[in-house]
Amino acid sequence: MKHLLSVLVIALFSISCVSNKRLNYLQNLPGNEPIDLNEFIPYADVEYEYILQPFDVVDIDFASSDEELTKVFEYQGSRNARGGNGGASGGGDIFYFTGYSIDKDGMVRIPKLGLIKIAGLTEEDARKKVESEINEYFKEEVFVRLRTGGIRFTTLGEFSNSGTKTILKNRATIFDALAMAGESNILAKKNELYLIRQYDGGVKIHQINLNDRALLASPYYFIQPNDILYLQPMSIRQVGDANNITSTLTLVVGILSSVLFIVAITQD
Numbered sequence: 001m002k003h004l005l006s007v008l009v010i011a012l013f014s015i016s017c018v019s020n021k022r023l024n025y026l027q028n029l030p031g032n033e034p035i036d037l038n039e040f041i042p043y044a045d046v047e048y049e050y051i052l053q054p055f056d057v058v059d060i061d062f063a064s065s066d067e068e069l070t071k072v073f074e075y076q077g078s079r080n081a082r083g084g085n086g087g088a089s090g091g092g093d094i095f096y097f098t099g100y101s102i103d104k105d106g107m108v109r110i111p112k113l114g115l116i117k118i119a120g121l122t123e124e125d126a127r128k129k130v131e132s133e134i135n136e137y138f139k140e141e142v143f144v145r146l147r148t149g150g151i152r153f154t155t156l157g158e159f160s161n162s163g164t165k166t167i168l169k170n171r172a173t174i175f176d177a178l179a180m181a182g183e184s185n186i187l188a189k190k191n192e193l194y195l196i197r198q199y200d201g202g203v204k205i206h207q208i209n210l211n212d213r214a215l216l217a218s219p220y221y222f223i224q225p226n227d228i229l230y231l232q233p234m235s236i237r238q239v240g241d242a243n244n245i246t247s248t249l250t251l252v253v254g255i256l257s258s259v260l261f262i263v264a265i266t267q268d
Helices: 002-016 067-071 078-083 123-135 174-181 213-217 245-267
Strands: 057-063 107-110 114-117 143-148 151-157 163-167 188-199 202-208 228-233
Touching (some): 114 123
16 A cells, blocks of 8 residues: 555656756757857847738838928828827737738839839838839939838747737847747747748748757747747646646646545455
């Protein structure tokens, strides 16, 4: 009886304890070159500029010494709507009602200019292209500002606040995204965060280890617009419907008590 009880207690602790190595961010993991505190970590040699894609929405603003000229290129009421736009709600695109939509062929329609293809270009290259198209037709120089509505991304799985969100910055790290989505559940697989990223013509799934300090030099340290972050649960989550360690322990203790009761009555 005592032997059985000891085995059950050991089993209880073995399934209920989660190692800190699976919980802590930015560790020096075995097999990697250690990164010391205060050590300079250069960014990965990756092009971080976002490439515009079909179905994106961009804001295009025009400036000129002749204010009446700039109104020619804007849809009626869009300037007033832009002035009253306080930002996105629920992670939507802040320029959805005032901006210019890129169609399935990568074209954007601008009054007086017609269709201009800007998909496949960076924001800066698209700005230069629109500005060049305008200044071919008018003697008065017109300046153009073109931008996306911040960095919109989606979080799924073991976050305290999953959903679609927008960071109003030109550049944001994966930890900015995690902070906005809320600290991940203690039972999340932080070593297996899936990043689903859109590329020109398709998507790729990348796996990220949040426990690994080498992430800071990874090409996925910075997120991009339309990224999807999926954080899956550990296997321990499959025991019952536990949302945390406490409820899991409660379930296991109940099972243990039932087993001990059955053993006790069968030995009488």
